[in-house]
Amino acid sequence: MSVPLLFDTSVWIDFLNRKDTPQARLLEAYIEADDGVLLTPTILQEILQVFSIG
Numbered sequence: 001m002s003v004p005l006l007f008d009t010s011v012w013i014d015f016l017n018r019k020d021t022p023q024a025r026l027l028e029a030y031i032e033a034d035d036g037v038l039l040t041p042t043i044l045q046e047i048l049q050v051f052s053i054g
Contacts, residue, residue: 004036
């Protein structure tokens with residue numbers, strides 16, 4: 001089991017937009033392995049704002 005990680009909003013946006021960055025690949029690996037991914041209310045709000053604007 002890996003140590004839970006907190007991923008910045010920019011990493012989530014890259015991941016959701018399927019950009020191939022090392023950080024997005026690490027986030028995907030954590031999700032696929034069902035490892036701990038931390039999310040703060042602020043990051044969630046920023047992610048949702050991107051989708052409500054676009």
